[in-house]
Amino acid sequence: MTDYEKFLSRAGQSMRESAIRKMGTVLAQARDVISFAPGYPAEDSFPWQAFSEIARELLSGTDGSVLQYGPTRGFRPLREAIVALMKERDIQTSVDQLVVSTGSQQGLDLVARVLLDPGDVVLLELPSYTGAITAFRNVGASLVGVQQDDAGIDLEALERAWAAEHSAGRRVKFLYLVPNFQNPTGLLLGLDRRQAVLEWAARRDVLIVEDDPYKDLFFPDVASVADTRPIAADDRDGRVVYLSSFSKTLAPGFRVAWMHAPEALAAKFELAKQAEDLCSGGLDQRVVYEACRRGLLARQLPTLRAHYQHKRDVMVRGLRAKLGNTVYWPDPRGGFFLWLRLAEPLRSDELLPLAQARGVIFVTGSAFFVDGWGRQHLRLSFSAPSPDRIEEGVSRLAAAIGDLADASANVGAREAR
């Protein structure tokens, strides 16, 4: 039997590989490739010794539930710790409004399944996070991008997009946003716009799905905690579903993230999760809980901010020195990413094979656009490589851009003949 197509669902037929994960595969197969592709946190920043100590205590066997099935909502003490952590973010919540998810990717998938029917519309930033795009597409949603400028999503474009969908008789279920150090652009949504987005959502009766994995990772030289105030902090209306994660601040291997939502929706996310994986990892949740309880997470944050700020510096310095004013990027004020625009007529999908040949990879811009745009852009992730490797990677990238520019010039010259 070779023809399995006929057994596939419509979703199964249309599933496509994420460009980011594909780059992960390239990386796994190649030697001496410097990867600016996946948004991996720096492994040498993980508090290994503390994790080891915590795991030893948890695996003593005195509490059998550590390795047992657990509640679908998540380990209750962890949810209580998240309530406290959310309070520091000025978000009022309770254990009944929280669901622990197997990474924020699961949170996005649960949002998709609980809220979206085929044909329902999601509005999102242009560009936006590929993992969200994939989760929403897998349930047949229609994705409509909204332009951003350097202060984030454009409110007038948002209203126009909504109006166009509305007048075409389509149902806009929610607006998906990454307000803090957006993936892929690294942009920070202005505080006034956050307020305006919330008011707009109430006016148009649309939910907001606020995805906030990078909040704690602002760069102190150009941003402060005040700049990262979540939209959910001002939500008096129960209109915001808020997602955040321990993947970028503790470690992604634990697959522990959380969702905050109005109780009625949290209950539905719990049911959807029940059918997806019953519960998240028991040991993982307890390690993360202990990291919260013992102050390990709080102690990590200033270190991580300095760590990633420094790597941003190294990348930005390298780009300025090697590529001068032939490329443009908005300076990242936090997070893991730098969003590079190539000079005309260069295209990032044409650059990628040349960059691979030079030993450096990234994610092409088009992966983040729902409308086919983005070929002029690429996402560079400075979080994982060491400063030395970032410098070397930028040199390789500059050489590859030189290769592409030469090739373009030759084509131009031939065409001119």
Add this chain to the structure above:
Amino acid sequence: MTDYEKFLSRAGQSMRESAIRKMGTVLAQARDVISFAPGYPAEDSFPWQAFSEIARELLSGTDGSVLQYGPTRGFRPLREAIVALMKERDIQTSVDQLVVSTGSQQGLDLVARVLLDPGDVVLLELPSYTGAITAFRNVGASLVGVQQDDAGIDLEALERAWAAEHSAGRRVKFLYLVPNFQNPTGLLLGLDRRQAVLEWAARRDVLIVEDDPYKDLFFPDVASVADTRPIAADDRDGRVVYLSSFSKTLAPGFRVAWMHAPEALAAKFELAKQAEDLCSGGLDQRVVYEACRRGLLARQLPTLRAHYQHKRDVMVRGLRAKLGNTVYWPDPRGGFFLWLRLAEPLRSDELLPLAQARGVIFVTGSAFFVDGWGRQHLRLSFSAPSPDRIEEGVSRLAAAIGDLADASANVGAREAR
């Protein structure tokens, strides 16, 4: 805002709580309740010290990838270990046919999403595993039950069910089966029937989804490894998707299970998993891998067989002594469950509150039926409680059945007047 119904997808609107998970909640809230409800493995059988030792080594920090994001398919050495483990089950596979899933529940959900459109038909045993029922229902599939006898699914009933669906113009995508120590009946599908099911599936061009978490847990006094030969072992045609798990043999808290499928389908499961949670837990997968590599899993199995066989003995002895011939059950030859049928006119949903009042819980039979039947049955799980607690629980259950019989007799007497 209080009305969230209008934001829900059709799936979101129809999601219902699993009866098994609900009992888990009851348990968490109650004191001194003996639970025969969830199919939890015995925590005191977990190899705590070995796990602790493995975790200590893994968390030394020498391999940063332990806590990093990993490949969606799963940690490659673990997949290689699973290839070897599958060979012992006489199933030929390769790393490209395997996907590590976040528990078998995720495997079931991936199967649902990749294979089923709303209205597609799944044939399954009557009764069947609730977690599968929920996953298939969440994508809008139509579930059609097939009668079993003491040797498992009835082939004639299977053909009749298929023919009825086929002639009504509906598409039967697959047959879902738990051939070894089925959840909830504990039944073992006869070897001749396994062969017949495979031939039938080829004839009718239907896939088989074989869910096999209990294979290794046969009871040596009444069964042998030969009795548990998977259907997938004789699949020359690429017609079987096979799911199994480390949850019952190592520990469920790791959330590590696997799927074996033809390469074309495995690739689709990988894509679906990418959008569901990116990857399973990194530390968890490595602990499980080390448990395979170091022979820990292999050493566990005889111990576990003896452990659960003994608990089965204790439960069966108690039921015989306390309930004599007023109840019926097929003797479990492996696994975690005993499927009890009450004498007429007793009903398990009426028994449950009386049992709770006596301090014992179970799952009512109707949770496992897709057609509203099963009120005469209950599932008793003997895996988690200690032998003493099993004895005491059976006494409480017998008392509750006495309460119900008295109440029924009174009603009968009143009605006779």
